[in-house]
Amino acid sequence: MADCIFCKIANKEIPATVVYEDEQVLAFKDLEPQAPVHVLVIPKKHVASIAELKAEDKELAAHILVDVIPQIAREQKIDQSGFRVVANTGDEGGQTVKHLHFHLLGGRSMQWPPG
Ligand code: AMP
Ligand code: ZN
Numbered sequence: 001m002a003d004c005i006f007c008k009i010a011n012k013e014i015p016a017t018v019v020y021e022d023e024q025v026l027a028f029k030d031l032e033p034q035a036p037v038h039v040l041v042i043p044k045k046h047v048a049s050i051a052e053l054k055a056e057d058k059e060l061a062a063h064i065l066v067d068v069i070p071q072i073a074r075e076q077k078i079d080q081s082g083f084r085v086v087a088n089t090g091d092e093g094g095q096t097v098k099h100l101h102f103h104l105l106g107g108r109s110m111q112w113p114p115g
Contacts, residue, residue, distance in 0.1 A: 004097075087100070
């Protein structure tokens with residue numbers, strides 16, 4: 001999608017520190033990390049948010065949650081200590097980039113409730 005920063009990262013038009021890639025999914029380090037491990041996991045195809053996922057995206061969404069995020073957590077060595085997965089959705093959800101992304105955060109104790 002034109003003018004989508006995460007589409008541009010997926011298309012390698014702008015650089016990112018990639019930690020995982022397959023045909024459908026890319027994961028890269030957040031530019032402004034909020035924890036020692038802060039990775040963004042995105043589908044390469046443009047989906048605006050969780051609210052825009054379609055039935056045809058079920059396999060992709062499951063792949064991200066079942067395969068990709070746990071694998072990255074293991075590789076980043078936060079699978080045993082624990083981690084947080086966040087998908088800010090829409091304006092009140094705090095979503096600033098309108099391309100679906102899962103924040104994978106770890107390496108420190110998390111607080112609850114979120115702000
Ligand atoms: P959200 O507020 O949930 O939409 O999260 C967007 C995230 O994208 C923020 O944590 C930003 O720091 C991050 N971000 C924005 N631009 C880039 C970029 N070019 N490379 C890596 N992370 C980015
Ligand atoms: Zn996009």
